[in-house]
Amino acid sequence: MSKTTQGITVKKSENISEWYVQVLQKAELIEYTDVSGCIIYRPRLYAMWEEIKKWFDEEIKKLGVENAYFPLFIPKRLLEKEAEHVQGFAPEVAWVMRGGRSELKEEIAVRPTSETVIYDAYAKWIQSHRDLPIKINQWVNVVRWEFKHPTPLIRGREFLWQEGHTAFATKKEAEEEVQIILELYRRVFEELLAVPVIKGIKAPSEKFAGADYSTSVETLTPSGKAVQAATSHHLGQNFAKAFEIEYQDESGKKANPYQNSWGISTRSLGAMILYHSDDKGLVVPPRVAPLHAVVIPITFDKNKNKVLREAKKITKTLEEEGVKVLLDDRDHYTPGWKFNEWELKGACIRIELGPKDLEKEQAIAVRRDTGKKTPVKLNELSKKIPKMLDKMQKDLLSSAKEWLDSQSVEAKSWTEFQKAAKEKKLIWAQFCTKDACASSIHEESGAKSLNLPYSAKKPKGNCIKCKNKSKAVGIFAKSY
Numbered sequence: 001m002s003k004t005t006q007g008i009t010v011k012k013s014e015n016i017s018e019w020y021v022q023v024l025q026k027a028e029l030i031e032y033t034d035v036s037g038c039i040i041y042r043p044r045l046y047a048m049w050e051e052i053k054k055w056f057d058e059e060i061k062k063l064g065v066e067n068a069y070f071p072l073f074i075p076k077r078l079l080e081k082e083a084e085h086v087q088g089f090a091p092e093v094a095w096v097m098r099g100g101r102s103e104l105k106e107e108i109a110v111r112p113t114s115e116t117v118i119y120d121a122y123a124k125w126i127q128s129h130r131d132l133p134i135k136i137n138q139w140v141n142v143v144r145w146e147f148k149h150p151t152p153l154i155r156g157r158e159f160l161w162q163e164g165h166t167a168f169a170t171k172k173e174a175e176e177e178v179q180i181i182l183e184l185y186r187r188v189f190e191e192l193l194a195v196p197v198i199k200g201i202k203a204p205s206e207k208f209a210g211a212d213y214s215t216s217v218e219t220l221t222p223s224g225k226a227v228q229a230a231t232s233h234h235l236g237q238n239f240a241k242a243f244e245i246e247y248q249d250e251s252g253k254k255a256n257p258y259q260n261s262w263g264i265s266t267r268s269l270g271a272m273i274l275y276h277s278d279d280k281g282l283v284v285p286p287r288v289a290p291l292h293a294v295v296i297p298i299t300f301d302k303n304k305n306k307v308l309r310e311a312k313k314i315t316k317t318l319e320e321e322g323v324k325v326l327l328d329d330r331d332h333y334t335p336g337w338k339f340n341e342w343e344l345k346g347a348c349i350r351i352e353l354g355p356k357d358l359e360k361e362q363a364i365a366v367r368r369d370t371g372k373k374t375p376v377k378l379n380e381l382s383k384k385i386p387k388m389l390d391k392m393q394k395d396l397l398s399s400a401k402e403w404l405d406s407q408s409v410e411a412k413s414w415t416e417f418q419k420a421a422k423e424k425k426l427i428w429a430q431f432c433t434k435d436a437c438a439s440s441i442h443e444e445s446g447a448k449s450l451n452l453p454y455s456a457k458k459p460k461g462n463c464i465k466c467k468n469k470s471k472a473v474g475i476f477a478k479s480y
């Protein structure tokens, strides 16, 4: 048995962080490197990212967004142009100080995000109202030199994301787009990754410093820690003013455009894996799964050829139906060994085919998430397997939603809040939304303000912490 195919040795319920890295490594999703915080995204993990990319890319293209590529290297002077935006982030910027042996005249930053390079170009490209709107996206890596302990996919020094950067003549158009993009992010999480999220606006203390306001989708993972899943910012005219993006409007007057920026990263995959995987290994929702079904022939010397022939046939039929299927006909492993291996690696459905099944013209389909075994007539496989996959996709989201609900509590007093924070819950509470209050909540309970959900009821009564008038219902949790 090779090192990577041994099972998970810790339980999700006992030590979730150790369990999580074992799933990632043993399911062959990541590999560590000698640079802390930098991991290899192996093919089966990258395939999941490609599914997100494919779906989201198509959706934004329908909105008129175009892809482009801006440089990895950003001159210091550009990065520091919008002071407010860099402030706070400065300690995380990675710098290039030398080229070969010679010191650079001006240090060059490795992009932590690309507002500055992109808006410097926008200042050249946006001259007339006819140049608007401009909608550009890029799928790239970014670097943030974190010093906190890294967690693969959740917090690291380099990750992959898309960053969208748009500019409009009117505030109204820009603000509409903020919501359209936020809804696309919700759909990525709920429809593709089967991870329930909560849409909302960030409290002022949590917004992106360069933005007028920030919106986000947030979720609590089974570790009891929340992750900001994706963000969509309305930048107002802040960057336009700092980068002198100016154009002549229809009446010939000088004007600054209204801008947005928005992003979703490979962190989303970390949240998805934390949610669905179990003590046997990886569980992946079919819509992003690299492998939907694995056909495992169960052969004995006597009817080996017959079983193998049928196994090949059903594999081909399923393939033609668009099912990502693999025939595992390696004969140096026992069927039982293969069952474990494919559970570990997260094949959505295992299809067992033995001589007895063949006599009954059936195969046994086993769902990865529930372990439920269903006999399926061979001539119905191409119809039933896609149906089972659809059902699995839906079931994963509903059980994830149920779990999230079970972890959500409304705190009516500061004592209740602190108890819920200790229990790693997702806490809903009345909130004044003030910076000072947000930080004392964080200091005293360990829970951070995530967002102010759009779905929440109107504020009522007093802030959970400072007892001043409540401005909104906020959600809070310990976070990564």
Ligand code: 86X
Pocket: 079, 085, 086, 089, 090, 092, 093, 112, 113, 114, 115, 144, 162, 163, 164, 208, 231, 233, 261, 262, 263, 264
């Ligand atoms: C904020 C803002 C925004 C486009 C997104 O959230 C989505 C995609 N960008 C990103 N942010 C920074 O601006 C930032 C800046 C520096 Cl210099 C840094 F080192 C780290 C940063 N992290 C986040």
